[in-house]
Amino acid sequence: MRRRLAPTALVIAGALALAGCGGSDSGGDGGSGGEAKLSVGSAYMPQPVSDEMAAGFLTVTNKGGSDDELTSVSSDIAGQVTVHETTGGAMQEVESLTIPAHGRLVLRTGGDHLMFEQLKRKPKEGQTVTVELRFAHSDPVEVEMPVKAATYTPTTGH
Numbered sequence: 001m002r003r004r005l006a007p008t009a010l011v012i013a014g015a016l017a018l019a020g021c022g023g024s025d026s027g028g029d030g031g032s033g034g035e036a037k038l039s040v041g042s043a044y045m046p047q048p049v050s051d052e053m054a055a056g057f058l059t060v061t062n063k064g065g066s067d068d069e070l071t072s073v074s075s076d077i078a079g080q081v082t083v084h085e086t087t088g089g090a091m092q093e094v095e096s097l098t099i100p101a102h103g104r105l106v107l108r109t110g111g112d113h114l115m116f117e118q119l120k121r122k123p124k125e126g127q128t129v130t131v132e133l134r135f136a137h138s139d140p141v142e143v144e145m146p147v148k149a150a151t152y153t154p155t156t157g158h
Contacts, residue, residue: 037064038099038138043145045116046152047125054078054123056114056131056145057154060105069096069136070105077129079118086111096136109153123147 039061048054054077062068073081084091097112099105107113114131123129129145 034065036062036066036068036099036101036135036138038062038068038135038141040133040141040143042154043131043143044148044152044154045123045129045145047147047150048116048119048122049150050119051122052117052119054116054119055109056081056116056129057107057109058114058143058145059107060099060133062099062101062103062105065101066137067101068099068138070099070133071096071136072134073114073131074134075116075129075131077120077123078116079120081131082115082117084113084115086113099135125149 041059041061043056043058045054045056056073060070070083073083075081082093083095083097085094085097091113093115097105105112116129125147127147129147131143131145133141133143135141
């Protein structure tokens with residue numbers, strides 16, 4: 001009888017060891033951590049003072065376990081929409097901005113932002129501008145961006 005238990009015990013021990021190994025690699029936030037899970041909020045555009053350019057601000061929240069990147073933006077009101085980062089008070093166009101896993105990308109006045117260039121029409125306060133955000137790994141997101149007063153300051157701090 002002892003001979004039969006030894007192989008059975010080895011099989012059970014092996015199965016438990018494999019189950020333990022699989023548990024640490026799959027799911028959870030370690031390793032690959034799953035995909036990005038993006039949502040967009042707090043979007044707005046101050047009414048532009050220029051006939052040629054406007055700025056846009058919003059927050060992209062990532063509740064997923066992997067980083068993603070905002071790679072491009074388009075809107076029917078502009079010839080092009082570019083992504084800018086602000087470092088040390090100087091703004092520059094960039095190819096992309098990172099949305100960290102379990103974090104946020106906040107586009108705000110005086111910081112990173114969108115630039116709507118070659119405006120086809122000048123949006124007015126009370127109107128809405130539609131933008132499409134494209135990402136490195138996630139599906140595109142369409143956002144309705146309300147046009148606020150040129151002097152608008154959000155209460156959320158961005």
